[in-house]
Amino acid sequence: MAFEGLSERLQSAISQVGKGGRITEADLKQMMREIRLALLEADVNFKVVKTFVKRVNDRALGSDVLESLSPAQQVVKIVDEELTALMGGEHVPLNYSKQPPTIIMMVGLQGAGKTTTVGKLANYVSNDGHKKPLLVAADVYRPAAIDQLQTIGQQLDFEVFQLGTQANPVDIAKQAVEQARRNGNEVVIIDTAGRLHVNEELMEELRQIKQAVQPHEILLTVDAMTGQDAVNVAQAFNDSLDITGVVITKLDGDTRGGAALSIRSITDKPIKFTGQGEKLDDLDVFYPDRMSSRILGMGDMMTLIEKAQRDFDETRAAELSDKIKDASFDFNDFVEQLDSVNKMGSIKDIIKMIPGLSNIPGLNEADIDEKDMVRVKAIVQSMTPHERENPDIISQSRRRRIAAGCGQTLADVNRMIKQFNQTRELMSQMSNGKSKGMRKMMNQIGQLQQGGGMGNQTTMPNVSDRSFMTPEQLQKEADNKKIQRRLKKLKKRK
Template sequence: MFENLTERLSRTLKGLRGQGRLTEDNVKETLREVRMALLEADVALPVVKAFVDRVRERAVGQEVMQSLTPGQALVKVVNDELVGVMGEANDGLNLATTPPAVILMAGLQGSGKTTTVAKLSRWLKETQKKSVMVASCDIYRPAAIDQLQTLAGEVGAEFFPSEISQDPVDIAQGAIDRARKQHLDVVIIDTAGRLHIDEQMMGEIQRLHAAINPIETLFVVDSMTGQDAANTAKAFDDALPLTGVVLTKTDGDARGGAALSIRQITGKPIKFLGVGEKSGALELFHPDRVASRILGMGDVLTLVEEAERNIDKDKAEKLAKKLKKGKGFDLDDFREQMLQMNNMGGVAGLMDKLPGVAELPQAVKSQVNDKEIGRLIAIINSMTPKERSFPNVIKGSRKKRIANGSGTQIQDVNRLLKQFMQMQKMMKKMKGGGMAKMMRGLKGRMPPGMPF
């Protein structure tokens, strides 16, 4: 997400960072570029205009002009204003009510509503330790009810069965009663989507909202529709008292216009980002962290949180002990590291959060992708246990068999073995305190306060 905007803004602001002084002329030129970058990112015009006006007002004031590093001061102003546009801080879910807390999901057809219900269920179970029941009030699409039942089973949520012959209000009230009897914490109600906003749809969801009085009413919207996402959210908010927005498909949105427009146009906070298809691909929306990503400074905090949540600590500890004892790093270990990376959102998700990635040449970035990781895992899966433990035995005929078994070429097998050898050398350095030596060698590149 924000790939195009990040590249454009990073290039524009990079030239200012080292300047000893700023003038009205170079501030004007920079803001013209910023304005173009935001418009190309499909940010709504009123939002762009207000943003640029606020930055200009602060940029030509004493705050920036009299700074010892005016270029960096201007970058900070842009960062602060980006955070302001998106809402200052994360607005979490409000679950402070007598259980069960009811969450109503609304949105257009195809926005990823049902999938988001499952993702939110998993997030509530894993991070908030809540018990969850889900129910579908989509009486127009039998497949939606079946889909939700399947997804509920995958994420470990209770499923309340419903049929297309029932009234949506009866379904929702039945689910809430069942959850209350089972002493569950949260009920998430999935509603019917439409291809466009119409009176019948709005009438039905207004009736449903009035009957169950949810503590949270979340609007699910596809981020790839750009500023149209903000306009649709505004239309829904006019008819329904929304408490927040979930932006889906942000992993496929290189522009990011929706994230920068919604808060200003609707006045409603973005609460979550859908960052992939997997059930764990849901992130809390932190405006300060997103602003940092947009300016190419990465998002290390979210990266650390994802590592805490997704990395199998037992397997990581087992590998650490194995390396400490001097036992070799083999291809099974290499495969495990790639699987763990996939659990954290894949290479694309990691790169999006690493500082400085925006400045890498496009040719370098395009070489690193999740499809390549999948290919490497397939190659290792085609090997025998002996080959994984002792890669040196993999010669001509074995390479051919492995390539055929994984649907790849012998060159791909050679490339995997070369990458593995490089990783193996790095792992050897970690033996006997080598990790500390490596980190001390990197000290000059580390942020202040690191313990090495």
């Protein structure tokens, strides 16, 4: 995730506060210095950093932090509120017109992912209850732009309006809106032309399209990987077109994320969506408070719940619950659940959304190789339908046949089936009210999701009782061990 480095630095800076139970002005000064460096290294605009740090410092000094028994919690609260305010404070939804069609004009530079974002947005508005979005190919300059949009339209089964590369983009936009009114399209999304850099010719064309169709939304697509330049681009487009919102793409890339923290302050226009991935459903609604919580390591359960609900089938969930209770959960169910988790994103990202889980030592470094998922599915798919439905009948001879069929070793197959059986038993215990074994279940699920360590040896860290200890408890345990060792030495001397 783009904010990973910033997240680690901020958490580290805040964790140093109040270790002795109280906090001094010197402690605050050192923490402010660390926060300032963390934001600058994340490529946040220096003016934004200066204002942010001053606000946090003034609030910390002016509150009861210095007298608080839990100063770190007080500071986290202040930083969280100021980060949320920095990114806009509240979520700003799309401005749907009361008289359809709603016209959305997508603008941005080449390479920012604008055309792909048009498809993602069309998929989003369709799932949001606005049927029959019309995609408009108004980029007549980039040779593959029209073909790319048509391919996206075919994948989503949405109509694409285009008049070829010789037509005037303004005429294309006007005729598309007229057709949408005739055909009852509720949303029109116009993919306008981009350039390698901002120039007056581009802006004039975009101003003419805006005047011709009067869009309800003008969304600027910016590439998070361009850093500070993304802020400059946003300011230039806003000055010319008075944009209504921003979509930040490639937040899953190797980027520092500062653009997202700077754009709102510089342009005073809301970030409405973020793109993280290449799939056409990889578009997330931007919530400043949730993003702030994730940056500060406090999780994001609401987004996780929403991701899970997208494909939630209440009837199927009830069936699975019954299967788990009586331990009849089979390999077909297992693969179905793997696919459901995959749709929600990487295990690493899901862990970060669960409050507290990302702070377990070693767990925040866990990552699941998609190839391991493929290996697990290959083993299951090499079973007969009868074997998948009845895991207990899989004998050693059957396992040898399964291993040969999927190209894995017998040891790999044995390991995966053993872990599956253990997990199934623990899940049954949990659903029947037997709480012991929960941590074992988490560990088993982690190992299963990694293919039991097949291929590479990067497995989920063992989630033992010690992983849930606080730093103070771990230190106390270490001190006790030292005392025990000293006592043993004294006994030997005697």
